[in-house]
Amino acid sequence: MPTKIIRSITRVLLAIAATVLTAMMLLTAVDVVMRYIVNRPISGAFELTEYMMALFVPFSIVYCAEQKGHVSVELLIKRFPEFVQRGVGLLTSLLTMLFAALIAWQNLLYIGETYADKLTSSVLLIPAFPFIAPVAIGIGVYGLVILLHIFNPTPEKG
Amino acid sequence: MDPTTAGYLAIIVLIALIFSRMQIGIAMGLVGFVGFAYIVGVDPALGLLKTVPYTTFASKDMSVIPLFILMGSFAFSAGMSEDLYRAVHKLLGHLRGGLAMATVLACACFAAISGSSLATAATLGRVAMPEMRKYKYHPSLATGAIAAGGSIGILIPPSVILIIYGIITEQSIGELFLAGFIPGILEAAFYIATIGILVRRNPALAPPGPRATGKEKLLSLGKVWEVVVLFLVVIGGIYTGIFTPTEAAGIGAFGTLCFALIRRKMTWEKFKVSLSGTINTTGMLFLIVMGAMLLGYFFSVSRLPFELATLASGLPVNRYVILVLILLVVLLLGCIMDSMAIVLLTIPVFYPVILKLGFDPIWFGIIVVRVTEMGLITPPVGLNVYIIQGITGERMGTVFRGVIPFIIADICEIILLILIPQLSLFLPGLMMG
Numbered sequence: 001m002p003t004k005i006i007r008s009i010t011r012v013l014l015a016i017a018a019t020v021l022t023a024m025m026l027l028t029a030v031d032v033v034m035r036y037i038v039n040r041p042i043s044g045a046f047e048l049t050e051y052m053m054a055l056f057v058p059f060s061i062v063y064c065a066e067q068k069g070h071v072s073v074e075l076l077i078k079r080f081p082e083f084v085q086r087g088v089g090l091l092t093s094l095l096t097m098l099f100a101a102l103i104a105w106q107n108l109l110y111i112g113e114t115y116a117d118k119l120t121s122s123v124l125l126i127p128a129f130p131f132i133a134p135v136a137i138g139i140g141v142y143g144l145v146i147l148l149h150i151f152n153p154t155p156e157k158g
Numbered sequence: 159m160d161p162t163t164a165g166y167l168a169i170i171v172l173i174a175l176i177f178s179r180m181q182i183g184i185a186m187g188l189v190g191f192v193g194f195a196y197i198v199g200v201d202p203a204l205g206l207l208k209t210v211p212y213t214t215f216a217s218k219d220m221s222v223i224p225l226f227i228l229m230g231s232f233a234f235s236a237g238m239s240e241d242l243y244r245a246v247h248k249l250l251g252h253l254r255g256g257l258a259m260a261t262v263l264a265c266a267c268f269a270a271i272s273g274s275s276l277a278t279a280a281t282l283g284r285v286a287m288p289e290m291r292k293y294k295y296h297p298s299l300a301t302g303a304i305a306a307g308g309s310i311g312i313l314i315p316p317s318v319i320l321i322i323y324g325i326i327t328e329q330s331i332g333e334l335f336l337a338g339f340i341p342g343i344l345e346a347a348f349y350i351a352t353i354g355i356l357v358r359r360n361p362a363l364a365p366p367g368p369r370a371t372g373k374e375k376l377l378s379l380g381k382v383w384e385v386v387v388l389f390l391v392v393i394g395g396i397y398t399g400i401f402t403p404t405e406a407a408g409i410g411a412f413g414t415l416c417f418a419l420i421r422r423k424m425t426w427e428k429f430k431v432s433l434s435g436t437i438n439t440t441g442m443l444f445l446i447v448m449g450a451m452l453l454g455y456f457f458s459v460s461r462l463p464f465e466l467a468t469l470a471s472g473l474p475v476n477r478y479v480i481l482v483l484i485l486l487v488v489l490l491l492g493c494i495m496d497s498m499a500i501v502l503l504t505i506p507v508f509y510p511v512i513l514k515l516g517f518d519p520i521w522f523g524i525i526v527v528r529v530t531e532m533g534l535i536t537p538p539v540g541l542n543v544y545i546i547q548g549i550t551g552e553r554m555g556t557v558f559r560g561v562i563p564f565i566i567a568d569i570c571e572i573i574l575l576i577l578i579p580q581l582s583l584f585l586p587g588l589m590m591g
Contacts, residue, residue: 028408031408050216050221053215057215057224072180139211
């Protein structure tokens, strides 16, 4: 059951990331065309790209984790007996989850701070706090995906 | 324990974590966080976790990375790499070893619109291998050429690794792109010459293939003009200063998508695959970048890079000896780790040393990336070798034997690049002047 919930969360995050990536490409292209051909750049394109990156990158980290695409070195550990591999794997997974939880927690606090400080972007005055949430959510879910992989270790994809 | 000692200890712990199969980005971030907490305090370290991830991700400069990856993904989905191979194959196929040479040349051309190389190696493995089998090429020459050719992509602009190098060392991405151009072409030339020498010494390795008619050659070239246009717009735009690299990446990705749509090569399914592939690679890169940023904060308060630079510049040896030692470390890492991870791991430590020794930062970027590229085909973990082995089904030993001549070519080219910095610095000098 928890597996299913996390799977569907990562699906949703992937869909958001894909939409934002497409939008970011279109925004950059249209901005250039508007600037050099019509001489009217899109106002706030800079900060919009930044906010899009804030949405897109943390969710892409989740998707990559779900696909087991993050880089790790297995050259040495593979030479050890199975139980050592499992033990070390458990330990590093726990450390990873702990670290992810720390980052997620700090970013939750950061959402509150930027909300209280009324931090906004400089041109369009869009509040910053909703765009810190994806970092907290993304890194948090990343930790959950790592947890999930402890219980069902499927073979790594190349 | 003083900060610098903590820095050395941290490196040992980091290596231990990485060898325990911890994800590299997390290992770097965790060590950076704990080290920073030890030297400066727990609260400031928690403060880093608060601000560093957001500022690393929400960056206009960084948006150039997913956009260039997307451009390559679209080009790949649209079958541009296969078309390139068929075109070059028609031009060179009748030469002895021509099919292997065509593989290398097609890789170099595809690299001009793609920021990474593994996909190139994989496609060409599927297209070129059956052709070379048909004309009875020796399997080790065939697989070696594909694996080596696939590694060219990293240096020829646009290059994701050079972007990362530019961001962490605060060097101009445009200059780095131009600097990588000649060394990238030279690499292809060296590989082609290697194939030429091999077949001259042993003609049985590669019997001549079919000769294409002039009409066929023209027709096949007609299929690759999009690649030329995209490259000219993207790199030409950066060179002349019309586009920033980010703008060039956006235009490039959009343009590639348009070409793919016009050719009716882009289905909804392929579009989704291009997006999810790009998202996967972006996630992989940014986890490492985030870790590297955290580690960087720790390194700067530990003063380790500074101490190391002072130590190295005080040694009574020629500065090239130190350079070669640094490159050997990079090469060793290259044998077990991804190029991007190596650049992010080693540059923060070695970069101050290089500056202190008076080497040019742009030139050093090219050399370091060129060395990590060599790591893609060196045992025991030459990533390209595994991919090619997987696709072609040849034995691992055959592929590794096949890449040895190309590794020798790599060493020769790197020596040449070190001895003649102008090979890297000529084009960026033109742009600035």
